Amino acid sequence: MNISISQRTDTMSAAIVTGPGTLRIETLPLPQPDRGQVRIRLEGCGVCASNLVPWSGPEWMQFPTEPGALGHEGWGVIDAVGEDVQGFAPGDRVAALSYHAYATHDIADQSAIAPLPTALAGQPFPGEPLGCAFNIFRRSGITPGETVAIVGIGFLGILLTELASAAGARVIAISRRPSSLAAAKQAGAGAAIAMDDHWRIIEEVKQLTDGRLCDCVMEAVGKQWPLDLAGELTKERGRLVVAGYHQDGPRQVNMQLWNWRGLDVINAHERDPAVYMRGINEAIEATAAGRISPSRLYTHRFALEELAAALDMTRDRPEDFIKALVICDE
Structure with a gap:
């Protein structure tokens, strides 16, 4: 399969899961944020074990997925804001609770993003886990x-x-x-x-x-x-x-x-987005203060076009594997 990530500024690349254990990368128009939303140019997204059952293709799973779907551990830089967004601007680096983050860009509500301080500059930050x-x-x-x-x-x-x-x-x-x-x-x-x-x-x-x-x-x-x-x-x-x-x-x-x-x-599973965000903000504060050190746990990195391999490795968990990241921008 010959796939590549577009570098054009008016398009984005996103993974679409087409069937059990298969996906493709598509080039699509950039989404535009609605009122109260921001668009994030993603630096990366963590690969979550919760993806593995959908990836295996159970009867209830519907294919193809929406572009970027299954990815929900994204972080990156805001590159566009909708009307009525308060406290965030293009150029801000954030962790996001969004749900189409196996892509180069995603949309998030302003209530579902958390600013990343300069102490975390250059560090991956999959906020949701x-x-x-x-x-x-x-x-x-x-x-x-x-x-x-x-x-x-x-x-x-x-x-x-x-x-x-x-x-x-x-x-x-x-x-x-x-x-x-x-x-x-x-x-x-x-x-x-x-x-x-x-x-x-x-x-x-x-x-x-x-x-x-x-x-x-x-x-x-x-x-x-x-x-x-x-x-x-x-x-x-x-x-x-x-x-x-x-x-x-x-x-x-x-x-x-x-x-x-x-x-x-x-x-201990939460469903209230506000509770999720409270945890993300606590994790940001603790990481910036050096009370936890998650960077050493990101053991494997993959490009977006290598997402299938990242999911397979997360499933197989070889020795020395802890956490895979899909990296879009370094």
């Missing part, structure tokens, strides 16, 4: 001295490890990949356990906690077994935080266990 980490952490209610297990150490799990450790919690990281466990230790985890045998993991956590299990367990995978494991690791009256994105079908839960232990089960 960073904001999610802060929102999940807030919902978890972690306090100093608690023992927290994080099941699934990818981009989100490492950020949650960093936040929980900084809050004074003892973190037990659980992941299938040695490189992920090493990253969790670097982020402050006090213990790292290979996610292989269900009952061995439970016994190891019991040993680490003198049989008490964990005050809070965060499930950050989005699959059945890690959810089952997370429940088993949560102590009586503990908190089970569902941070994984369970979009590939129904789940069964051990309600007998959850009931008997009196677990507080927290679905």
Whole structure:
């Protein structure tokens, strides 16, 4: 497939997913912002694991997608503003909560963008997943001295490890990949356990906690077994935080266990755009102040025309992979 990204100023390039595991890049007219909106010349967009089920082509998925669809972790520079936009102007660098960001340009409401300070100049900033980490952490209610297990150490799990450790919690990281466990230790985890045998993991956590299990367990995978494991690791009256994105079908839960232990089960997914933006702004402030360091987690970069490879790598998660970015402008 011969594809290229247009350099003309009156057009944009955008990815269109045409079927399971296939896409093309099209050159299209630049969109114009409506009242209260801005247009962003995107520098890049993070690749989210939530894209993987649509990418696989489930029955409910409709192809072709809208141009740029599935991309929602964009950042870049405003190059046009609509009427009644207040506080933003062309040239401002922002993180955006927009939904067609697998493209060179996207439109966002002025309420869905956050300014990036000069301290972050030149740094990628996929705001949506960073904001999610802060929102999940807030919902978890972690306090100093608690023992927290994080099941699934990818981009989100490492950020949650960093936040929980900084809050004074003892973190037990659980992941299938040695490189992920090493990253969790670097982020402050006090213990790292290979996610292989269900009952061995439970016994190891019991040993680490003198049989008490964990005050809070965060499930950050989005699959059945890690959810089952997370429940088993949560102590009586503990908190089970569902941070994984369970979009590939129904789940069964051990309600007998959850009931008997009196677990507080927290679905940490947000849907209110204002809450998303609060998390994004908190992430911007923390990154600019050096309290978190996400740049080291962006392990792989792809051009827009390499989006298919970026999605495949996010699905396959080879050793040393943490987070892929699609880069449009450097």
